Amino acid sequence: MSVIKWRESYNTGIEQFDMEHHKIVELIDAMFAAIRDKSSKKVVETVCNDVLSYAAYHFANEEQAMKAVNYPELDEHTAEHTRLKSEAEKIHNTITNNFPEGTVELYRFLREWLVDHIQECDKKYTPYLNKWGES
Numbered sequence: 001m002s003v004i005k006w007r008e009s010y011n012t013g014i015e016q017f018d019m020e021h022h023k024i025v026e027l028i029d030a031m032f033a034a035i036r037d038k039s040s041k042k043v044v045e046t047v048c049n050d051v052l053s054y055a056a057y058h059f060a061n062e063e064q065a066m067k068a069v070n071y072p073e074l075d076e077h078t079a080e081h082t083r084l085k086s087e088a089e090k091i092h093n094t095i096t097n098n099f100p101e102g103t104v105e106l107y108r109f110l111r112e113w114l115v116d117h118i119q120e121c122d123k124k125y126t127p128y129l130n131k132w133g134e135s
């Protein structure tokens, strides 16, 4: 069962990125399950790494698409991705060095990120990327 309930308002309307956002939700859910089940450090670290590396891949895809259409807020959006990555990386280091400290914090951070970033930043690119998505 999914912990994060997908809402209509999370959809950007850009098919590729909606699919990638769904995949991120799946990975964050897997991370939640690992924490809930008090899994070993190795298991929790694996799921954390999965979320973080997929998020980095997804951010790069978004940045490439925004660049391709000369999206006017590309710099702000990229800066926000950088901020999110370094924030997540900081919490991730806590987990690596001080397990299990930081695990719930990272889960919460990622969940909030998903909701806020998609709704506040990602949805702004939709009108610009509609054409890009079709080609």
Ligand SMILES: [Fe+2]
Pocket: 059, 062, 077, 081, 117, 121, 122
């Ligand atoms: Fe984004």
